[in-house]
Amino acid sequence: MVHSDSSIYVCSDAVGETAEAVVRATIRQFTSKEVAIKRYSHIQSEDEIEQIVGEVRENHSFIAYTLVQPELRAKMQQEAIRMDIRAVDVMGPMMQAYIDTFNDAPKPDPGQRQVLDDEYFKRIEAVEFAVKYDDGKDVKGLLLADVVLIGVSRTSKTPLSIFLAHKGIKTANLPILPDMEAPEELFLPANRMVIGLTIDPGHLLKIRTERLKTLGLPPQSKYASMDQIKKELRTADQLMQRLDCPIINVSDKSIEETAGIIMKIRSDK
Numbered sequence: 001m002v003h004s005d006s007s008i009y010v011c012s013d014a015v016g017e018t019a020e021a022v023v024r025a026t027i028r029q030f031t032s033k034e035v036a037i038k039r040y041s042h043i044q045s046e047d048e049i050e051q052i053v054g055e056v057r058e059n060h061s062f063i064a065y066t067l068v069q070p071e072l073r074a075k076m077q078q079e080a081i082r083m084d085i086r087a088v089d090v091m092g093p094m095m096q097a098y099i100d101t102f103n104d105a106p107k108p109d110p111g112q113r114q115v116l117d118d119e120y121f122k123r124i125e126a127v128e129f130a131v132k133y134d135d136g137k138d139v140k141g142l143l144l145a146d147v148v149l150i151g152v153s154r155t156s157k158t159p160l161s162i163f164l165a166h167k168g169i170k171t172a173n174l175p176i177l178p179d180m181e182a183p184e185e186l187f188l189p190a191n192r193m194v195i196g197l198t199i200d201p202g203h204l205l206k207i208r209t210e211r212l213k214t215l216g217l218p219p220q221s222k223y224a225s226m227d228q229i230k231k232e233l234r235t236a237d238q239l240m241q242r243l244d245c246p247i248i249n250v251s252d253k254s255i256e257e258t259a260g261i262i263m264k265i266r267s268d269k
Helices: 017-027 046-058 070-083 092-102 118-132 157-165 201-215 226-243 255-268
Strands: 007-012 036-040 062-066 086-089 147-151 171-175 193-198 247-249
Touching: 007 017, 007 046, 017 036, 017 062, 046 062, 046 070, 062 070, 070 086, 118 157, 118 171, 147 157, 147 226, 157 171, 157 255, 193 226, 193 255, 201 226, 247 255
Parallel strands: 007 036, 007 062, 062 086, 147 171, 147 193, 193 247
Antiparallel strands: none
16 A cells, blocks of 8 residues: 655656656556655765665655766665665666676766757757647647647646657647637648547546546546547547548557657658
8 A cells, every 4th residue: 555645766966867757657557646756866975865865764665766976876775775775776787787798887977968968958948848838828839849739638648748848849739629629720731740649438537537536526527427528539539530640549558658659650751
């Protein structure tokens, strides 16, 4: 049983995005949604590690870490053993395999992929774009985007937009509502790719019911009725057919899987 105050600690001498991504992917494999993530970035001293490990022990949690500096990695391993907690070295085995195979050593500075180059600024710009043009807030984004995601509510449009943005892909998304009149911008010629996201009705019913519980609303809401869901999905299917766009069923797919399909469609285009 996972307690509501349970947390997993992510530690890094860089930003910690890699370890956090692995932790989030792990959490998604379980039914509990009550596990929080506490991230400690840019760790520079052994004292910081001692303090974090002490906190983890008090909270009966564990650590996922990406530490490039050997002395910090060794300290984390020693403290975990001394305090009898579990600490998972996310990159260590992969780095050691690289060292053993190619007879090379890692660069001394952590977070090498955070170098402020053109790719970095491209990702930042794409993230800002995804936030600005999320959920159809400004239909101009439908003409400016690299990718436009369309689908009914709870088909992962927003997290997908952010994930793709971290790959440098400017993504806008548009929710499809029952009997909606699609904006003209969706049909105007533009240098973009429109992707339809669909989902099985039963799966969507479960997701929406859980969403209402989280918000403290009654499960009998129209939002989570099968009639409403089928009506919305029919509207979405008609629009997608009209646009003749690729359609992805996200029912049993993670964000990473769906994003991978979208990126492959783009590369094959």
